[in-house]
Structures are given as structure tokens and as C-alpha cells.
Amino acid sequence: MSADQEMLDLFVQESSEHLQTLETDLMALESNPTDNALLNSIFRSVHSLKGGAGFFGFDPIVKLAHVMESVMSLLRDAILKADQPMVSLLISTSDKLNLMLVNPERAIEIACEGEIAGLKAILDGTSSGATPSATKGAETPPAKNTGIKSDSVFDRELARFDFHPDDLLDGLKHGQNFYIVQAELAKEIESQSQTLENFVSELASLGTLIGTEVSLPDHVTLANCADADVACRFFFVTALEPFILCGALGLGDENIHQIDSSKLGEWVKTAPAQNVAPIVHEPQDIEEKPPEAVVPQSIVPTSPTVPAIAPQPAEPTATQIDPKPVAATKRKPEETIRISVGLLDSLMNLAGEMVLGRNRLLRIAGRSDTGPDNSQMQSVVQEISSVTSNLQDTIMRARLQPVGSLFGKFTRIVRDLSHKLDKQIQLEIFGDDVELDRTLLEGLSDPLTHLVRNSVDHGIEIPANRIAKGKTSCGTIRLSAAHLAGRVQIEVLDDGGGMDPERLKAKAIEKGVITTEQASRMTDSDALQLIFAAGFSTAEAVSDISGRGVGMDVVKTNIEKLGGHVELESRLGQGTRIIIRLPLTLAIVPALIVGCRGTTYALPQINVDEIVHPGEEYPLKSMGGARVLELRGQLLPVVDLSDLLGHPPRENTKQENFVVVLRLDHVSYGLIVNEIISNEEIVVKPLGRHLRSVSYYTGATILGQGEIAMILDPNSMAHGRISASQLALNASKSSEAALSDSTSERVLIFQETDGEFLAIHLKKVMRVESVKASDIERIGSMDCLRKNHDSTLRLVQLSDLLPIKPQTQRGEEFFLIVPRPPFDGLCLVASRIVDSADLSDDQIDRATFKARGLKGSAVLSDRLSLVLDFDAIAEMLNAGGDETSVFAQGHFMLTANSQQQGQNQHHMTQLPTNKEQPALT
Amino acid sequence: MNLSLAKADRPTRESQWLGFTSCGRQYACDLLWVKEVLRCPAVTPVKLASSYIRGVVHLRGQILTALDLEERLGHPVSEPRPASRCIVFKTTNDLVRLPHPPEDHELADSDPTGLLVDAIGDILPPETRVLPAPPEALSGLDTRFIAGVISSQDSLTTVLQIGNLVSMLELKKSPSV
Known part of the structure; x- marks a missing residue:
């Protein structure tokens, strides 16, 4: 079963x-x-x-x-x-x-x-x-021969049968033999004490019956028909050789005529029109009645044997037999098997265990007391070590799938939508061979569908508008995937109308997302970010395709859930580019390791906004029963992790605490912890079912020394712990605070050497780390800091890029300023972190110091500081790399509307899968 | 020997029993369920988890949930005890590979689960007589986790129902309370 x-x-x-x-x-x-x-x-x-x-x-x-x-x-x-x-x-x-x-x-x-x-x-x-x-062919038999160089016997024989040329194709394709088996009912079939029925089923078991024909000899008349023998002919295809067939059927050689299949092939190809006729007359030939028409009409009512014969070479036998061998032989020649994900996971775990075993082995082999065979042992261990790493890597790769499987469906979506909207859109797909973790791919499906739909619906204009703007009538949407800096970058690009920052602002004011005053201070790029705000949609009319106002914010949250990051660029009239950056796998996430009453916990870095040391500058207050943190004029609800986890309250609260500011979709809150331990890339391990019910934990991780830290879930910690009033306070403040940032922003002041003071906008900074010079590894001309799990941070000397005093020697210990994603693969070197200060745009003196990578200078905390333009710096760094190599080779898919069909140049490459082309072409 | 009622109810089995002790009481479980035994594992306590969960253990790259047998059976333990042995049970993936998995194998978890006990005892042969457990009302024991009792000259050994032990969740404690 x-x-x-x-x-x-x-x-x-x-x-x-x-x-x-x-x-x-x-x-x-x-x-x-x-x-x-x-x-x-x-x-x-x-x-x-x-x-x-x-x-x-x-x-x-x-x-x-x-x-x-x-x-x-x-x-x-x-x-x-x-x-x-x-x-x-x-x-x-x-x-x-x-x-x-x-x-x-x-x-x-x-x-x-x-x-x-x-x-x-x-x-x-x-x-x-x-x-x-x-009909012409039927009326004038010679016409059949036009253009066909074949003997008339061949044609006459075939003409007796009612079949469709397709029935021959399979046989031709597989190089099978075609026969016409001729037998007289009484003499050759019934004499073997067989019924016709048995004979037919025997034939069907040997091959495929294509057509049957029953006729009475010419001399038979109504008078003697009862005694006359009936000649049966079977058009039959099989892999068997003639002599085997003779033996199998118990018939003589003279009964079996082999048909030259090459002629047959030619015939099928060159004379299709006349052979179409059968199927045309009976389009539903799956239920095709036995070809009674073949039996000469005059005989049917008179001969007692014929009615019994005619239905018996029943077509259904043939059609039912037919599909089976075909289905079996039509498999694609790819050598793949299906494996359950569970099995892969357990393979992965086993490989992980093997790695740990290998590490122990390496330690033992490295000891001097392992005896005289040490060197031999060393080499064996090295071998095992490399094989183990390979094994782990290979299994890891087995979980990856090409994004092509996801991209493929968009061809259809774009086609359907463009038809519906009367637009002409060409979808180009690049890099569909880039591979991603299965789970990531699944999670990406919805957001990407949304983005593509948006591009079709709102992005690309209708042809008339496009032509009016001097563009081609056919719009282009480009979907591409590429590996970039250890991440996968997925891009949705359209050459449509682009977004109008002014219209976005107007819409945002109308929807109450921002105030008029805020809008006036907003830069264009900030305005574009408005579309990620909840409940925001710019479609003039809500269509059934998109524009219901739930959209980009969901896209953003979904991508962020996957550990990714969305960026948007748009030029009015030229198009929109949406960039999604994703980690290669979901299993490794950056995290902040904190301590609470001696136990370590991990917080996902993506939710960590900043870490505050409460004190005079940022006082921790009580508001009724709830605690709040006053942070730059904003009141932030605060919860204590030790309360949350049910640690008994401690008498003396003298211990220094930190407040980790966690940012969720719409709210931020502070979490009081005792210790900030480190920043690490952690591997998320699932919890057993008994612990899954504790909602505060999303998993656990194993830290460097083998100890376990539970991973906290900032979302569920917020639920039920932060009172509604606190949230309300938060919500009303946060949007305002976020926007007030756009005029006056917090900057971090640091020094690369003992020279100039540099300032970088805090919103560009993810964290500051202190490192020892000994941790830095040098590869070529690049300094790197190796983090856990094979990820590296590239150290950037600002003095290499900017006209500032070069660094002569680094101290024993210095700081790294790590920017926010997507630039978290690099970090700026700083010898000293000076201060942080508020800086408004008009405070910046843009005239005195002009250089690429600098916004200008400003007086901050009584010192003249150079204000960095981080985006420009990132560009300068990227310019070194080869931009053109970004796209993996891919192929175009073309989706065209009917009007322009055929006019378009076709970028279509067929994947080389059809190796087994039918022999008949 | 084989005529016992308890035996007659079950299909003939070849599995042996693993005996162990906890708080001076003797227990046994189906050896088919057992993957390995850890010595003195380092248990990391987990806040907010049910009382019968002693914590988590790092088991070669996986997170093992360590259950406290006495708490699980409803014998509250006042003073903290060292985790001297941990019986690691097989996961779904392990059991799938067995030619004859235990009857309750469908209850296994996908991640490792272990039981903290004091000491590991003898392996009991398959033909050991297992009597049905006394009804809950009489014994005051939580019989959900008890498959039966093995009686020997001087003591009673409780045979545990591992499937239930690893699968049933205590829902009374909600983390947000």
C-alpha cells in the first residue's frame, strides 16, 4: 500500500x-x-x-x-x-x-x-x-505518392490502416521494427485453437498495436460469406526481430512483412496532411471507438463473424499499453536522486561531530608523547582533517539550491500581469545559477513576488507613456542574483517611471506618516525610504495586483527576518532598483553576547540598536510601575532581563548595568543586562520540544569554549512585558525622534592616529570593537580580523583614502568601527574613540576641506572634526573591485506582449537538457 | 516463564532493558531507545523552563535537553543533586534507521533528549518479566511514564515509558507569567 x-x-x-x-x-x-x-x-x-x-x-x-x-x-x-x-x-x-x-x-x-x-x-x-x-488524396490515389519516393505496395498497405502518424513516432524514435502481420482468421489463428481476442492481446504484449484491418477476400459475396475466411492485418511496432516474432506468434515468415522504418519516417514527415485526417475526424481518439469504419460496410450486417471481430482489436488495449514504456524511457538524463531534508540534516550533524572528533585527534597528534610514529600519525591526521573539512563543505552545499528555481516562476507572473495591464514587459534573468540555502529561498519567494509585481504594476509605464518619454515601448525588468562579499545580492531593476520623492512625501503627509514640517526637511533618499513605512502605498488607484498599502514594510520585515537587508534606489523617470542582500545561510547570525546574573545569552545583532550605559547622561527612571530610560529626549520603556527570566531580585543593585536598546518593527525598548560580553557570529541550534514552548528563546548556540548560551527573542520578550501605555509613548515618540534625526544627527568622534578628529554618523555604525594588534592577520596588502566561523573583517585605514595624517604604527590595542550592513564586511581603524555629539546638516562647513569621502568639517565638542561621507568611502573601496564580474552568467527570459511579438530580438538560450532529441527531425 | 500475563499481551520482543538508579530507586528502560550514556555532563540551567527540565547539555554540536527523572515522575527534590549520568535517547533520525524500532518510536523528538540519573545498572535480558504498573490511584505515582514493574527478590524496578517521557509537555507553566 x-x-x-x-x-x-x-x-x-x-x-x-x-x-x-x-x-x-x-x-x-x-x-x-x-x-x-x-x-x-x-x-x-x-x-x-x-x-x-x-x-x-x-x-x-x-x-x-x-x-x-x-x-x-x-x-x-x-x-x-x-x-x-x-x-x-x-x-x-x-x-x-x-x-x-x-x-x-x-x-x-x-x-x-x-x-x-x-x-x-x-x-x-x-x-x-x-x-x-x-479527401483529395483519397479520391485520387496517385496523389498520395506525390513527392514520396516509395513503392506503391508500401503505401497501399499502410493506407488500409486508420492511425495517426504520432503513433509511429515512439517506435521510430526508439528504432523499433514495424510489421504488418497478416493472418487469416480460420486458417492461421483459430487453427491454433486461439481466439482472435487472445491473438490480439498476445500481440499487444509483444509490442504496440498501431492499427488493425479486417477484410474479406474479393471473391466473397453475400452468398458465401459465412464460409469465407477473414483476413486480419495488424500494423504493429515492436523491438523484436522478425524471426522471434514468427516464433512468438506461431505464424510463418510469409505472414509477417517488415516495413522499412526509414521510409516510414520520411512518409510521416512529408505527408502529414493526409494522415491528420483520422485524428481530425475523431479528435477524442482516446476513447476512440474501434475502427469500425475500416470494415467494409456491406459486410457488417451479414457476416456473423465480423461483428465479433471488429470490436476486438480494440484500440483501448493499444492506448493503455502505449504510455507505460514511454513514461519510463522519457526521464531526463540528469543524474539526481531525491533526498529528504531530514537525512541531509543528520548527515550535517554527523559531519559536525566528525569535525569535533578530528579536532581532538589533531590535539593528540600534536603532542610530543605519542611515540616514535608521530610523524606518520601526523600525516594521517592531516589527511583525515582535510577530508573531514571537504565532507562538511560538500554536505553544506547539498542544502543549497539555485535561485533559478525561484526566478523561473516570475516569467509567468510578469507575462500574465503585463497582459492584464496592457503593458509590454521583458523580463531578464541573470545569475539563476547562484545558490542559496533552501530555507532562505523559501522565505524569499513572497517578498520577491511582491517586488516584481510592484515593478510591473507601478514601475513600468504603459507603452504610450513610455514612448512619450522617449523610451522603447517595451519595459524591462531585470532580476539578478550574484555573490558579493560573502553574501548573496538579489536585485530587482526596472526601467519604469521611478519614484517621485515629492509625491512620496505628499502621500506620507496625507496618510499621517509624517508632518509637513518634517517633509520639508527630508532629503530625497530619506523620502524614498518612506515606502517602507507601514500602511503606505503610492498607487493612484488600488488595483487587484498591488497597492493595498501592505507591502513594502512587509517585504522589509520578511527580508530582515532572513537576516537580510533591503535597499532602494530610484530615479524619477528612469527606474527603480531594489537590492536585497542575504547571508548565504540562515544558520549563522551575528549576535551580541550578554551576561545576566552569571548566565550568558545571545541577542540577535539585527535587533540591537545601541548599548547605553545608564547614568547621569541617560538616566533610568520609574514612571508609575514601569521603568523608562531617558535617551536623547526620548523615553524608552525598559525591562530587566533578570526580572524577565525570573531571577530573584537582588538586594544591592550596585552592580553596573547596561541597557541594550532593541529595535523591533515598530517599537524600541531597552533591556537591562549585567554584562556585555562580545559580538559573535553564532550558529543557531534548535532546541528540543520541551524548551520550544518557552517563547523567550529562539534557539541556543555553542560558544567558543563549548558552553551553551540561549538565544533570546526580542519580539516575544516585548510581548506582555511592555505595557500598552509604554508602547504608546514609544510609538508616538519614535517616529518623531527618527525624523528629528534627519536634521540633527548623532555622530561618533574618533581619531585614526593622534592627528585629525574624524566624525562618522552613528546611523552608519553598527558597533565599535576593541581589538589587539596581535589579532590582525595580514593578507597581501590587506589587514584582516578573523571572526568566528570563517568570516573576516577587512580593516580600512582612512589615511589611505583621505588626505589625513598617515598612521605610522598601531598601538597594542585599538578600535574598529564596524558599519551597518551591507558594509559590515569592513571596518575603520581608530586609535581612540573621543566622544559622540549631535551634528546638524547646516553645521557642516563644506567649503574648507573638500575631498572625496568627506562631507566637510564641523566644530564638535570644541574641536575641529572632519565629517566622513561614509557612502562615498564605501564607493571608493568598492571601485577597486571589478563591478562587471558581479553577475554570474545567466540567461534571458523573454516575455512579450502580442503586439510586439516577433519584433523583439530574442534572448533565449535553451538549457542543454534535450540531449535525446527524437530521431525523427 | 513466558506464560506471564504481561508478556502475553505484548508481542515477543528481543530488546533488553537498561537498569539505572536515581535517588535510591531502581528504574529500567528499553535499551532500544538508548543512544549513549554521558558521564558527568555539564548542564546549563535554563530559566523559565518547566521544573522537570534541568537544563541543556552540549552534545557534540547539538543541544540536548536534560530532563530530571525525579521531577518528571512527580517526586519533588529539594536539594540540588549533581548530574552524574545522562542517558541520551535516540532522536527521530536515529530510530528511523533501526530495523525494529520500539513501539512508541513515533514519539521521539528531532533533537536529542536525555535523562539525568545517579548511576547506570545492569542490562536485563529480554525475557525479564514485566508486570503491569499498579493503578495511579493506589500508588500515587504518575503512571503516564510507567510501562510496568520488574519484580526481583529484594526490590521493585520501575520500567519507564520513554516515548511518553520524551514527548509529553507540561503546559501548566507559561513563560510570560
Whole structure:
């Protein structure tokens, strides 16, 4: 029973893959309607699907797939040419098939009459076109021979049978032999004490029956028909050699005529029109009645034997047998197997255990007391060590999947939407071979769909508007993925209208997100960030595609949940670029390690805004029962981690505490901890089910010395702990505070050497670390700090980039200023952290000191300081790298509207999967 | 020997029993469930977790949840005891590989779970007679976790139902309280 279920699952899985290929191919067909390789691939997909469904007896699927297959075969034989409505119909058929596959046993409930009727109409349409030639062929037999260099016997023989040229294809493709088996009923079949029925089923078991024909000898008349023998002919394809067939059927050589399959192939190719006729007359030949028409009409009522014979070479036998071998041989030649994720996970764990074992082994081998064989042992251990690392790496890679699997679906989405909106949009896909962790890929699907939809709906203008603006009528959306600085960068770029900062501001004022006054102070790039605010949508009219005002904020939160980061650039009239940066895997996250009453905990760095030492500058106050922190004129609700975790209250609160300011989607709050231990990249380990119910923990991690730290969840800690009033206070303050920042921003003042004072905006800084000179490793001309888990920080000397006093020698201990993502792979070197101060834009003197990378100078805390333009610095650093190598080689996908179909240049590369091209082309 | 009622109810089994002691009481569990035994593991306590969870243990890169047997069975323990042995139970992935997994294998967790005990005892042969446990009302024991009792000359050994032991959650304690 479970084996059946397994088979069924396999069928569903495989069919889904077929359908996926089908959809991609159909999409491509639209712009390339005569591509033979495409047509063949589509035909194969449908055929395999039909075969599989037939094997399981899912008739509705078979029926639909069959009609589709028939149309495809006409397309492939170039009898029909695919036009846009036809492709749409085929796509909607493939959708229906998809729906049916969800629950194949209940496929009958999926209404597909529309599709079937449409496809049949296509078939009938051809019939009217094709019939004349077919009838002409029938009326004037010599016409059949036109252009075909074949003997008339061959043709005459074949002409007796009623079949479709497609039935021959499989046999031709697999180099099988075609035979016409001739036998007289009484003499050769019944004499072997066999019934015709048995004989036919025997034939069917040896190969595929293509057509049957029964006739009475010419001299038979009504008078003697009862005694006359009936000649049966079977058109038959099998892999067997003639002599084996003779033996198997118990017939003589003279009964079996082999047909030259090369001629047959030629014949199928060159004379398709006349052979289409059968299928045209009976488009639903899946339920095709036994070909009674073949039996000479006059005999039917008179001969007692004939009615019994005619239905027996029943076509259904042939059609049911047919799909099975086909489905089996049509597998793609990729060498892959399916593995459950659970198994991969346990492999991963085992590899992890092996690494730990290896480390112990390395330690033992490194000891001098292991005896005289030490050197030998060393080499063995080294070998094991490298194999283990390789093993771990390989298993890690097995969890990765190419983003192409995700990108692929957008071809369809863009196509459908652009049709709906009457826009012309071309989707280009780059770097679809870039690989990402499975879980990340899943999490990325929704946000990316949203972004692409937005681009289609709001980004790209309608053709008339585009032309008015001097652009081509066809808009372009580019989806690309690339590896960049140890992360994966995914970009959605459109050449549409772009976003108007002024309109965004107006909208934001209208929606009450900001005040008019705030808007006037906002820079354009800040204004663009408004679209990430909750409940913000700029669509003039809410369409059913997008523009309901839940959107970009959800995209942002979802991406951030994945440990990623979204950026947006837009130029009015030129387009929008959205950049998503993601870590390679979800398992490693940067975290702040804190201590509370002697226990260590990890806080996800992404939520940590800043760490404050409460004191005179930032007083910790009590408001009613709740504690608040006064932070730069803002009151922040504060909770004590030790209260939260149920530590008994301590008598003397003399111990120094820190407040970690945690930022959630819409609120911020402070968390009191006893100790700040370190910043680390931690590996998230799942908790057992008993601990999963404790909502404050999202997992646990193992720190350097093997001790365990629980990972705290800032979200659930906020729930129920921060009273509604505190939240209200927070919410009203935070947006205002955030915006007031745009005029007066906090800067960090530091010195790289003992020379100039430098200031960097705090919003660009993630953290400041103190390091020892001995921790720095030098690679080439680059200084690096190696962090846990193989990630490195690149040290940047500002004196290399800016006209400031160069550093001669670093002290024993110095500071690193680590910027916020996406630049968290580098850090600025500072010998001294001086102070922090507020700096407003108009305080900056932009005239005195001018250099790339500097905003200007300002007097801060009574000292003249150079204000850094961090974005420019990052650009200067990036300029060193080769920008063009960013995109992995990819391929274009073209989505075109019907009007411009054919005019467009086609960027279409077919993946080299169709190695087994049918022999017949 | 084989005529015992308890035995007759169960299909014939080949699994042995692992005996161990905790707080002077004797217990046994199905050896098929046992993956390994840790000596003196370093248990990191976890705040807010149910009382029967002593904490977590670093087990070769995985996080093992260490259960306190006595608390789990409802015998409150006042003074802290050292974690001298930890019986590590198999996870879902481990059990899947067994040709004949224990009957209650579906209750296993995907992450390792362990039971802290005082000492490991003998392995008892498969043919050991396991009597059904006395009803809860009489014994005052939490019988959810008890599969039966092995009686020998001088003592009674409680046979534990590991599936329930590793799967049942105590929902009375909510972390936000």
C-alpha cells in the first residue's frame, strides 16, 4: 500500500516537474512560435504526463493532456502555427493540469471544459483546412505518392490502416521494427485453437498495436460469406526481430512483412496532411471507438463473424499499453536522486561531530608523547582533517539550491500581469545559477513576488507613456542574483517611471506618516525610504495586483527576518532598483553576547540598536510601575532581563548595568543586562520540544569554549512585558525622534592616529570593537580580523583614502568601527574613540576641506572634526573591485506582449537538457 | 516463564532493558531507545523552563535537553543533586534507521533528549518479566511514564515509558507569567 503511495507521490512530483518545464517552454513559445526544440520539449512533457496519468488511471488528466498533446503534435508538425491566443489557451490548460495534479484522484472536479472545447476547436479548425487535401488524396490515389519516393505496395498497405502518424513516432524514435502481420482468421489463428481476442492481446504484449484491418477476400459475396475466411492485418511496432516474432506468434515468415522504418519516417514527415485526417475526424481518439469504419460496410450486417471481430482489436488495449514504456524511457538524463531534508540534516550533524572528533585527534597528534610514529600519525591526521573539512563543505552545499528555481516562476507572473495591464514587459534573468540555502529561498519567494509585481504594476509605464518619454515601448525588468562579499545580492531593476520623492512625501503627509514640517526637511533618499513605512502605498488607484498599502514594510520585515537587508534606489523617470542582500545561510547570525546574573545569552545583532550605559547622561527612571530610560529626549520603556527570566531580585543593585536598546518593527525598548560580553557570529541550534514552548528563546548556540548560551527573542520578550501605555509613548515618540534625526544627527568622534578628529554618523555604525594588534592577520596588502566561523573583517585605514595624517604604527590595542550592513564586511581603524555629539546638516562647513569621502568639517565638542561621507568611502573601496564580474552568467527570459511579438530580438538560450532529441527531425 | 500475563499481551520482543538508579530507586528502560550514556555532563540551567527540565547539555554540536527523572515522575527534590549520568535517547533520525524500532518510536523528538540519573545498572535480558504498573490511584505515582514493574527478590524496578517521557509537555507553566 505504501509502495503504491510512493509511486503516486513520485508520479505527482515528476508530473509537477514536467508541468514546470511545460510552463517555461510555453512561455518561451509565445515569443518563438516555430522553435522545433521547444515544440518537441512541450510535446514530450505533455506526453509523459499523459503516460503517467494513464498508468494510474486518472482519466480526466489523460483526457485533457491528450487533447493538448494532439494540438501540440499539429504545432510540431508545422500544420498549425502557434499564435498568442493559442499559447494562452495552452498555458491555461497546463494550469488546469497543475490543479488536477494537486489531487489527482479528484481531478474530475476541476472544470476544464473551456480548455477542452478550445483545443478541440483548434483541432476542428485544422480539420477544415486539412480535409480538402485529405479527401483529395483519397479520391485520387496517385496523389498520395506525390513527392514520396516509395513503392506503391508500401503505401497501399499502410493506407488500409486508420492511425495517426504520432503513433509511429515512439517506435521510430526508439528504432523499433514495424510489421504488418497478416493472418487469416480460420486458417492461421483459430487453427491454433486461439481466439482472435487472445491473438490480439498476445500481440499487444509483444509490442504496440498501431492499427488493425479486417477484410474479406474479393471473391466473397453475400452468398458465401459465412464460409469465407477473414483476413486480419495488424500494423504493429515492436523491438523484436522478425524471426522471434514468427516464433512468438506461431505464424510463418510469409505472414509477417517488415516495413522499412526509414521510409516510414520520411512518409510521416512529408505527408502529414493526409494522415491528420483520422485524428481530425475523431479528435477524442482516446476513447476512440474501434475502427469500425475500416470494415467494409456491406459486410457488417451479414457476416456473423465480423461483428465479433471488429470490436476486438480494440484500440483501448493499444492506448493503455502505449504510455507505460514511454513514461519510463522519457526521464531526463540528469543524474539526481531525491533526498529528504531530514537525512541531509543528520548527515550535517554527523559531519559536525566528525569535525569535533578530528579536532581532538589533531590535539593528540600534536603532542610530543605519542611515540616514535608521530610523524606518520601526523600525516594521517592531516589527511583525515582535510577530508573531514571537504565532507562538511560538500554536505553544506547539498542544502543549497539555485535561485533559478525561484526566478523561473516570475516569467509567468510578469507575462500574465503585463497582459492584464496592457503593458509590454521583458523580463531578464541573470545569475539563476547562484545558490542559496533552501530555507532562505523559501522565505524569499513572497517578498520577491511582491517586488516584481510592484515593478510591473507601478514601475513600468504603459507603452504610450513610455514612448512619450522617449523610451522603447517595451519595459524591462531585470532580476539578478550574484555573490558579493560573502553574501548573496538579489536585485530587482526596472526601467519604469521611478519614484517621485515629492509625491512620496505628499502621500506620507496625507496618510499621517509624517508632518509637513518634517517633509520639508527630508532629503530625497530619506523620502524614498518612506515606502517602507507601514500602511503606505503610492498607487493612484488600488488595483487587484498591488497597492493595498501592505507591502513594502512587509517585504522589509520578511527580508530582515532572513537576516537580510533591503535597499532602494530610484530615479524619477528612469527606474527603480531594489537590492536585497542575504547571508548565504540562515544558520549563522551575528549576535551580541550578554551576561545576566552569571548566565550568558545571545541577542540577535539585527535587533540591537545601541548599548547605553545608564547614568547621569541617560538616566533610568520609574514612571508609575514601569521603568523608562531617558535617551536623547526620548523615553524608552525598559525591562530587566533578570526580572524577565525570573531571577530573584537582588538586594544591592550596585552592580553596573547596561541597557541594550532593541529595535523591533515598530517599537524600541531597552533591556537591562549585567554584562556585555562580545559580538559573535553564532550558529543557531534548535532546541528540543520541551524548551520550544518557552517563547523567550529562539534557539541556543555553542560558544567558543563549548558552553551553551540561549538565544533570546526580542519580539516575544516585548510581548506582555511592555505595557500598552509604554508602547504608546514609544510609538508616538519614535517616529518623531527618527525624523528629528534627519536634521540633527548623532555622530561618533574618533581619531585614526593622534592627528585629525574624524566624525562618522552613528546611523552608519553598527558597533565599535576593541581589538589587539596581535589579532590582525595580514593578507597581501590587506589587514584582516578573523571572526568566528570563517568570516573576516577587512580593516580600512582612512589615511589611505583621505588626505589625513598617515598612521605610522598601531598601538597594542585599538578600535574598529564596524558599519551597518551591507558594509559590515569592513571596518575603520581608530586609535581612540573621543566622544559622540549631535551634528546638524547646516553645521557642516563644506567649503574648507573638500575631498572625496568627506562631507566637510564641523566644530564638535570644541574641536575641529572632519565629517566622513561614509557612502562615498564605501564607493571608493568598492571601485577597486571589478563591478562587471558581479553577475554570474545567466540567461534571458523573454516575455512579450502580442503586439510586439516577433519584433523583439530574442534572448533565449535553451538549457542543454534535450540531449535525446527524437530521431525523427 | 513466558506464560506471564504481561508478556502475553505484548508481542515477543528481543530488546533488553537498561537498569539505572536515581535517588535510591531502581528504574529500567528499553535499551532500544538508548543512544549513549554521558558521564558527568555539564548542564546549563535554563530559566523559565518547566521544573522537570534541568537544563541543556552540549552534545557534540547539538543541544540536548536534560530532563530530571525525579521531577518528571512527580517526586519533588529539594536539594540540588549533581548530574552524574545522562542517558541520551535516540532522536527521530536515529530510530528511523533501526530495523525494529520500539513501539512508541513515533514519539521521539528531532533533537536529542536525555535523562539525568545517579548511576547506570545492569542490562536485563529480554525475557525479564514485566508486570503491569499498579493503578495511579493506589500508588500515587504518575503512571503516564510507567510501562510496568520488574519484580526481583529484594526490590521493585520501575520500567519507564520513554516515548511518553520524551514527548509529553507540561503546559501548566507559561513563560510570560
